[in-house]
Amino acid sequence: xxxxxxxxxxxxxxxxxxxxxxxxxxxxxxxxxxxxxxxxxxxxxxxxxxxxxxxxxxxxxxxxxxxxxxxxxxxxxxxxxxxxxxxxxxxxxxxxxxxxxxxxxxxxxxxxxxxxxxxxxxxxxxxxxxxxxxxxxxxxxxxxxxxxxxxxxxxxxxxxxxxxxxxxxxxxxxxxx
Amino acid sequence: xxxxxxxxxxxxxxxxxxxxxxxxxxxxxxxxxxxxxxxxxxxxxxxxxxxxxxxxxxxxxxxxxxxxxxxxxxxxxxxxxxxxxxxxxxxxxxxxxxxxxxxxxxxxxxxxxxxxxxxxxxxxxxxxxxxxxxxxxxxxxxxxxxxxxxxxxxxxxxxxxxxxxxxxxxxxxxxxxxxxxxxxxxxxxxxxxxxxxxxxxxxxxxxxxxxxxxxxxxxxxxxxxxxxxxxxxxxxxxxxxxxxxxxxxxxxxxxxxxxxxxxxxxxxxxxxxxxxxxxxxxxxxxxxxxxxxxxxxxxxxxxxxxxxxxxxxxxxxxxxxxxxxxxxxxxxxxxxxxxxxxxxxxxxxxxxxxxxxxxxxxxxxxxxxxxxxxxxxxxxxxxxxxxxxxxxxxxxxxxxxxxxxxxxxxxxxxxxxx
Numbered sequence: 001x002x003x004x005x006x007x008x009x010x011x012x013x014x015x016x017x018x019x020x021x022x023x024x025x026x027x028x029x030x031x032x033x034x035x036x037x038x039x040x041x042x043x044x045x046x047x048x049x050x051x052x053x054x055x056x057x058x059x060x061x062x063x064x065x066x067x068x069x070x071x072x073x074x075x076x077x078x079x080x081x082x083x084x085x086x087x088x089x090x091x092x093x094x095x096x097x098x099x100x101x102x103x104x105x106x107x108x109x110x111x112x113x114x115x116x117x118x119x120x121x122x123x124x125x126x127x128x129x130x131x132x133x134x135x136x137x138x139x140x141x142x143x144x145x146x147x148x149x150x151x152x153x154x155x156x157x158x159x160x161x162x163x164x165x166x167x168x169x170x171x172x173x174x175x176x177x
Numbered sequence: 178x179x180x181x182x183x184x185x186x187x188x189x190x191x192x193x194x195x196x197x198x199x200x201x202x203x204x205x206x207x208x209x210x211x212x213x214x215x216x217x218x219x220x221x222x223x224x225x226x227x228x229x230x231x232x233x234x235x236x237x238x239x240x241x242x243x244x245x246x247x248x249x250x251x252x253x254x255x256x257x258x259x260x261x262x263x264x265x266x267x268x269x270x271x272x273x274x275x276x277x278x279x280x281x282x283x284x285x286x287x288x289x290x291x292x293x294x295x296x297x298x299x300x301x302x303x304x305x306x307x308x309x310x311x312x313x314x315x316x317x318x319x320x321x322x323x324x325x326x327x328x329x330x331x332x333x334x335x336x337x338x339x340x341x342x343x344x345x346x347x348x349x350x351x352x353x354x355x356x357x358x359x360x361x362x363x364x365x366x367x368x369x370x371x372x373x374x375x376x377x378x379x380x381x382x383x384x385x386x387x388x389x390x391x392x393x394x395x396x397x398x399x400x401x402x403x404x405x406x407x408x409x410x411x412x413x414x415x416x417x418x419x420x421x422x423x424x425x426x427x428x429x430x431x432x433x434x435x436x437x438x439x440x441x442x443x444x445x446x447x448x449x450x451x452x453x454x455x456x457x458x459x460x461x462x463x464x465x466x467x468x469x470x471x472x473x474x475x476x477x478x479x480x481x482x483x484x485x486x487x488x489x490x491x492x493x494x495x496x497x498x499x500x501x502x503x504x505x506x507x508x509x510x511x512x513x514x515x516x517x518x519x520x521x522x523x524x525x526x527x528x529x530x531x532x533x534x535x536x537x538x539x540x541x542x543x544x545x546x547x548x549x550x551x552x553x554x555x556x557x558x559x560x561x562x563x564x565x566x567x568x569x570x571x572x573x574x575x576x577x578x579x580x581x582x583x584x585x586x587x588x589x590x591x592x593x594x595x
Contacts, residue, residue, distance in 0.1 A: 020199035134183070
């Protein structure tokens with residue numbers, strides 16, 4: 001017998017809706033930070049939520065957070081395997097405007113995304129779980145299916161690379177929870 | 178105060194839109210579950226049992242790769258016509274998202290532009306070195322800078338009628354510390370045979386026909402732009418604080434009394450707002466007029482043509498951001514008419530960098546060629562395209578893809594001019 005018992009009703013289960021609505025924006029942002037592509041992030045989250053809905057009767061009383069994150073993060077990391085190597089270079093020509101401009105925020109955002117882009121997909125997943133979703137190393141290991149020591153070492157290495165890529169930011173011990 | 182990594186990750190993702198996926202996910206889950214039940218029944222009945230089981234297996238163990246997104250549709254008209262909006266009397270044309278640029282129609286008069294579909298020096302099979310027997314007799318269409326072994330850059334000359342692109346290893350251009358080297362839109366002379374390139378403390382003039390090089394010292398370590406004035410003899414160079422007028426035939430050098438520019442006109446930010454400035458044939462300032470309409474902030478080198486048009490990259494503050502939610506683009510103004518700009522607004526989003534549009538040259542009629550830069554989604558690097566904007570008709574076309582830039586010797590530096 002198939003274990004995908006839910007949903008039978010044509011309208012969404014209220015509890016499912018509440019659960020998804022409380023988390024979907026954070027999860028979408030997390031997926032975007034891991035895979036760097038908003039359309040892909042939407043697709044990954046949609047796929048994870050469909051699986052969650054299919055298993056809702058079974059999972060709702062247990063660990064829906066772990067279920068959906070496992071699916072989302074592992075798919076986000078796996079999605080990278082099919083891509084060509086990237087070059088992260090930029091035209092050197094740019095004349096700075098004379099006055100402050102809110103596009104600096106856009107540029108800062110891109111700096112951070114570029115720094116994330118220089119990490120391995122799994123390192124990005126560790127960074128996002130640890131410091132965006134504020135999960136501990138045990139949760140990271142559970143979600144990514146690795147040992148706690150691997151989650152720890154990947155996090156340390158990723159942090160070092162982010163420090164190098166973002167020299168203007170202070171990512172020292174005081175800046176990282 | 179230390180920067181929290183969480184704050185940076187928040188910043189990097191704070192423009193991700195809010196979506197409600199719950200109803201859609203529930204409906205899709207229900208559809209799939211029903212499909213599984215139907216296929217299972219078919220399997221029990223013995224009809225194409227193996228195939229059905231395979232289908233069920235695939236259904237229950239879908240590939241990690243997601244289905245193609247259905248969230249975005251192309252917003253590009255087949256004739257290149259753009260949606261418009263009017264902001265305080267200024268017509269604003271809304272350029273497509275970066276991935277949709279590839280769907281723009283090809284420029285209909287591309288043969289006249291002499292720009293190939295892929296532009297750049299990356300194809301080593303068509304690259305040769307300038308030898309002792311002579312240079313490039315054909316008119317130049319573009320000049321690229323490639324990374325030199327040991328530092329600096331070598332020019333590569335591209336003439337569509339010549340059999341090869343020609344690298345000039347005898348010319349090594351250096352870049353000042355902290356200064357970004359650029360090739361001005363007027364680096365190639367109007368006769369299309371001479372090239373001027375700035376470097377700290379001098380300008381280098383290369384005659385493509387014989388490979389002859391003249392270097393003129395300029396007492397300015399901040400030189401970053403140089404181009405041929407409209408009189409075809411004077412080179413106009415600009416540093417951080419001064420402009421210079423140079424006659425490379427005699428080496429005569431003069432500091433500009435006020436603003437200088439090799440072109441007929443440019444767009445610049447003055448004390449009272451954005452200005453349209455006009456220049457003499459020798460590059461000296463002849464007039465200034467304030468632009469009309471909602472303010473724009475010019476941000477990169479302008480290009481002008483003999484018909485009176487001038488265009489350049491600009492930020493679009495205040496009124497534009499409120500009305501069309503776009504903050505930068507390209508601005509075109511006719512210098513013989515009241516200086517009311519026409520605006521091509523670049524899209525906004527994580528794929529679009531600051532200064533995404535840069536004017537390159539004017540093409541036939543009232544068509545300005547410009548570079549559009551954007552990031553490929555998914556940390557896949559930078560895309561640069563040459564697009565053509567017909568400022569009279571409000572049409573946008575694609576012209577060429579620019580080769581990828583790299584930092585290793587022999588590779589394209591990303592610096593070029595048309």
